[in-house]
Every structure is written in structure tokens, then in C-alpha cells.
Amino acid sequence: MPGGSSRDVFALTQRGRPEMTRFHTAGSTGPTATTTGPSRRGFLLGAVGTGLAATSLAACGSGGSGGSGGSEVVFMNQSRGQAATLKALAKQYTKQTGVKVRIDDVGPTDFLTKLQSSSQSRNMPDMYSVVDGHSMAPYYKAGWAMDLTDRMKGGWGDTFQPATLKTTTFGADNPQHVKPGIYSAHxxxxxxxxxVNAAMYKAVGLDPDKAPASMSEFIDQLRKIKKSGKGPFWFATSLSNQVIQSYASNYMTDEELNATFVGKNSWKSEGWRKTLQLVVDLRDAGVIATGSLPSGTTDNPTVEKAFFNTKGVATIFDGTSAVGVARATAPDFTDFRSFPLPKADDGTQTPRMVGGAAKGAAVNPRSKKAAKALKFLEWLTAPDQQQAWAKGVPLIPSARAVSEKDIPEQLTGIAAKISDIQLVQNQILEQVNTALQKGTQALVLKERTVDQVLGDLDAAQKSA
Structure with missing residues (x-):
């Protein structure tokens, strides 16, 4: 395996997956609602191979307000890569306003577990990090997040990139059955x-600053990398659904993707068949490192260590949030570049990346300090502070006003195409998502054919 054992990876780079696609194994119970009424049910996505844990949201007649004691605002933080910048901004805010903000650094490993136990004890923090919509939906449904829709209609909402608001809005009839609204700010x-590792590209005569014009050109580049003795390309099983969805945009519009996700269109369409063929093409070209995809709860950290730390792999598929983690775990390695997944040679649509919103926070509306927490969140997401986020982490900010010069070199390739983001109203259902991840690995291992995997996806969609 490139980069060493998963145990080593866990110690050095454990961080979960890019937050817009993060998967977490839930316990037997879920967040506790604080409103009266019948019991509700929600879901937290299980990690690959562990299945799905249904979470029962028990109603509480009296309810608890949650929120921390004392005068300080408590922010439960999930991110390790952004912790230093968050703490620095919190100190700056306290100096400017006199409002003390305490950052509870839980980290990615224990975040959802602690958030879940906090909801069950009705002792939620004043505000907290948000991860993917699937994982956060039970908390939104249980009343633990302020609906920011009306507040976003004013000047605050106008400061964000349109894709940020679009991808964080729960629309009508969303599969998670969350009341339509916006429950987080990012x-x-x-x-x-x-x-891509720039040095490895240059060593075989490739230009790391020039993105390949097509997927076939990219595969040819990977063949050259393989001849040099390095692992050509790798991605985690848990991100395989994002690889597939990204490539599918070559053949389908956002509306057509959404129609598949909600069950109106079949997975057995020609567009999805061509999309899954990508996995077969990569496999047959012999450019998937180790000939298999890492899986399990540390699969993406395994990939990241192989790229950032041990440099055993030349190219990976990952989220832009990985750059912040790289700065924290491998600060001396900065010679890498980025670009969108190369377009299909026979595509009929402009390819669009999966993305839209990652790091952000929700406010506990039942906290006695909800108003203070909201003001801090508004301040955190203002353009001036986003400039600090961009330089300190680094990351691609969600504010329209932040200059491109503040975006690090390692992200400029993706940032140049950040307007080409998918705006798909609904996410893949969790049962289908699990089938897609398993199916992708099965294609790599030659255990299933493309048509068989498409049949599995269709069956999972119909049984959901």
C-alpha cells in the first residue's frame, strides 16, 4: 500500500473525509428532539462496509434549552486543519466586541459522537461545526439548528457565492425530510x-501547471507516472461516489442528475453507463495504485498520507479542504497543484465539479446565547474574516468579495473553475450511495460488470 499501514495514517492524518461528503458511523441512538410531539426518525450515514444505522429521535415533553453555562459562547469545533485560524479569529472577536468565545476542539474523530451525546443530554453547545447534510439532518429535524433563511434574504446572504447558498438550502420534498430552509452558514x-505532485510530473516530462485536456490524456499521463515506479492515481472508496458524480456531469445536466437521485430517472441510462466505464478504463490501464481502493473509516486519510506525507502516489482525487490538513500534517510539502477531474472525450455537457459548501457552523436556537452566537457566525463569514480563512488555512472562501490573490497556488487550478459547480437540489440516497461505493470497488476488483452495478443501483433506489 502506498504510504504505509492504515495504523500509521490514523496517527498522522486522521481527519475524516471532505466535509461535504463526510460519512460517520452512528451509534444506536440519535439526537434528541427538544420539542413536544411524536418521535421522529433520521439517519447518520455509516462508513463503507458498516451499513446504515437508523437513529431514533425521541421527543421530550419538557425539553432542554441546551447551550453552555456562563457568559461565554461555546463553539464545538470539528475541524483540525482550521482550528488554529478559528481560535485566532475568536480571540480577535473577543477583543473587538468583549464577547468571549470558547472553542471546544473535539476534532473529526469524535465530533459526531459528542454532538449526538450532547443532544441526548439536552446540553448542546451554543454553536457547532456542520458536516454533510445527511449527518446533520437529524439535528436540524430535532430543532437544534436555527433557520437562517430570513436572515440570508438581506445583506448577509448577498455576500456569499450563489453556489454556497444553493447547496446548503434544504428544498421542498428533500429526501432527508428536513423542513425547507437554510440551517448553516459557511x-x-x-x-x-x-x-498532483508537481515534482513527480516534471520528472517524467509533464507540466503540473497545465491540466490535461481530456480523460484519455490524463490516463496517458498516469501511464508515464507508473513507469517511473510511483503509484499513479488513488482515491478512497468513500469518495468514489463523488468521482462518479463529478464525471457524470459530462453526460447529464444537474436536472437529470437530480431526477436520478430522487428516483424519477433510471440508473440504467446510457449516461450512467458511460460514467461507470471510467472506473473500468482506469482499471484496465493499470493506473489505480495497488489495484484496489482503500476502504474503512480511515480510507481517505490513507490516500492523503500516501500523497502528502510519504509521497508514494503522484495523483489523488480529494477535496480542497485537504490542503489545510496538509499544512498541519506535512507543512514542508507545498509543491503540488490541482485541477478539476478531466472531461470525458465523448461528453455532451460542460463538466461540473461537486462542491458548493464545506466548513461552516450552525447556531443552537434554544441556547440563551443564541443571539450572540449568531452575531459571531455572521462576523466569521464576513469578507474580512474570510480573507483570514483563505490565508490561514488555506481554503477557497465562500465570499464573493475575497480576492483571487489570497487563494494559495495549490488551489488555483480548482479555484479557476469554481463557478463550474454542480447545483443539484438533492443528494444521492444513503442506500444508493452505499451501493455505489461498493459497486465502484467491485468494478476495480473485476467482481461486477458495469451493467450489474447499474442494476444494483436501480434496485437500491427502488427499495429506499
Missing amino acids: WETPALGIF
Whole structure:
């Protein structure tokens, strides 16, 4: 395996996956609602191979307000790569306003577990990090996040990139059954794409600053990398659905993708058949490092260590949030570049990246300090602070006003195409997502054919 054992990776780079696609194994119970009424049900996505854990949201007659004691605003933080910048901004805010903000650094490993236990004890923080919509939906449904829709209609909402608001809005009839609204605000506009080791590219006569014009050209580049003795290309099983969805945009519009995700269109269409063929093409070209995809709860950290730390792999598919983690875990390695997943040679649509919103936060509306927490969140996402986020982490900010010169060189390739983001109203259902991840690995291992995987996806969609 490039980069060493998964145990080593866990110690050095454990961080979960890019937050817009993060998967977490839930316990047997879920967040506790604080409103009266019948019991509700929600879901937290299980990691690959562990299945789905249904979470029962028990109603509480009296309810608890949650929120921290004392006068300080408590922010439960999930991110390790952004912790230093968040703490610095919190100190700056306290100095400017006199409002003390305490950052509770839980980290990615224990975040959802602690958030879940906090909801069950009705002792939620005043505000907290948000991860993917699937994982956060139970908390939104249980009343633990302020609906920011009306507040976003004013000047605050106008400061964000349109894609940020679009991808964080729960629309009508969303599969998670969350009341339509916006329950979080974000300071990062992420996307998933390709990261390349610049030195390895140059060593075989390739230009790391010039993105390949097509997928066939990219595969040819990977063949050259393989001849040099390095692992050509790798991605985690948990991100395989994002690879597939990214490539599918070559053949389908956002509306057509959404129609598949909600069950109106079949997975057995020609567009999805061509999309899954990509996995077969990569496999047959012999450019997937180790000939398989890492899986399990540390699969993406395994990929990241192989790229950032041990440099055993030349290219990976990952989210832009990985750059912040790289700065924290491998600060001396900065010689890498990025670009979107190369377009299909026979595509009929302009390819669009998966992305829209990553790091951000929600406010506990039942906290006695909800108003203070909201003001801090508004301040955190303002353009001046987003400039600090961009330089300190680094990341691609969600604010329209932040200059491109503040975006680090490692992200400029993806940032140049950040306007080409998918705006798909609904996410893939969790049962289908699990089938897609398993199916992708099965294609790599020659255990299933493309048509068989498409049949599995269609069956999973119909049974959901």
C-alpha cells in the first residue's frame, strides 16, 4: 500500500473525509428532539462496509434549552486543519466586541459522537461545526439548528457565492425530510478534484501547471507516472461516489442528475453507463495504485498520507479542504497543484465539479446565547474574516468579495473553475450511495460488470 499501514495514517492524518461528503458511523441512538410531539426518525450515514444505522429521535415533553453555562459562547469545533485560524479569529472577536468565545476542539474523530451525546443530554453547545447534510439532518429535524433563511434574504446572504447558498438550502420534498430552509452558514467554497505532485510530473516530462485536456490524456499521463515506479492515481472508496458524480456531469445536466437521485430517472441510462466505464478504463490501464481502493473509516486519510506525507502516489482525487490538513500534517510539502477531474472525450455537457459548501457552523436556537452566537457566525463569514480563512488555512472562501490573490497556488487550478459547480437540489440516497461505493470497488476488483452495478443501483433506489 502506498504510504504505509492504515495504523500509521490514523496517527498522522486522521481527519475524516471532505466535509461535504463526510460519512460517520452512528451509534444506536440519535439526537434528541427538544420539542413536544411524536418521535421522529433520521439517519447518520455509516462508513463503507458498516451499513446504515437508523437513529431514533425521541421527543421530550419538557425539553432542554441546551447551550453552555456562563457568559461565554461555546463553539464545538470539528475541524483540525482550521482550528488554529478559528481560535485566532475568536480571540480577535473577543477583543473587538468583549464577547468571549470558547472553542471546544473535539476534532473529526469524535465530533459526531459528542454532538449526538450532547443532544441526548439536552446540553448542546451554543454553536457547532456542520458536516454533510445527511449527518446533520437529524439535528436540524430535532430543532437544534436555527433557520437562517430570513436572515440570508438581506445583506448577509448577498455576500456569499450563489453556489454556497444553493447547496446548503434544504428544498421542498428533500429526501432527508428536513423542513425547507437554510440551517448553516459557511466560510468555505470547496470542490473535489485532482491533486498532483508537481515534482513527480516534471520528472517524467509533464507540466503540473497545465491540466490535461481530456480523460484519455490524463490516463496517458498516469501511464508515464507508473513507469517511473510511483503509484499513479488513488482515491478512497468513500469518495468514489463523488468521482462518479463529478464525471457524470459530462453526460447529464444537474436536472437529470437530480431526477436520478430522487428516483424519477433510471440508473440504467446510457449516461450512467458511460460514467461507470471510467472506473473500468482506469482499471484496465493499470493506473489505480495497488489495484484496489482503500476502504474503512480511515480510507481517505490513507490516500492523503500516501500523497502528502510519504509521497508514494503522484495523483489523488480529494477535496480542497485537504490542503489545510496538509499544512498541519506535512507543512514542508507545498509543491503540488490541482485541477478539476478531466472531461470525458465523448461528453455532451460542460463538466461540473461537486462542491458548493464545506466548513461552516450552525447556531443552537434554544441556547440563551443564541443571539450572540449568531452575531459571531455572521462576523466569521464576513469578507474580512474570510480573507483570514483563505490565508490561514488555506481554503477557497465562500465570499464573493475575497480576492483571487489570497487563494494559495495549490488551489488555483480548482479555484479557476469554481463557478463550474454542480447545483443539484438533492443528494444521492444513503442506500444508493452505499451501493455505489461498493459497486465502484467491485468494478476495480473485476467482481461486477458495469451493467450489474447499474442494476444494483436501480434496485437500491427502488427499495429506499
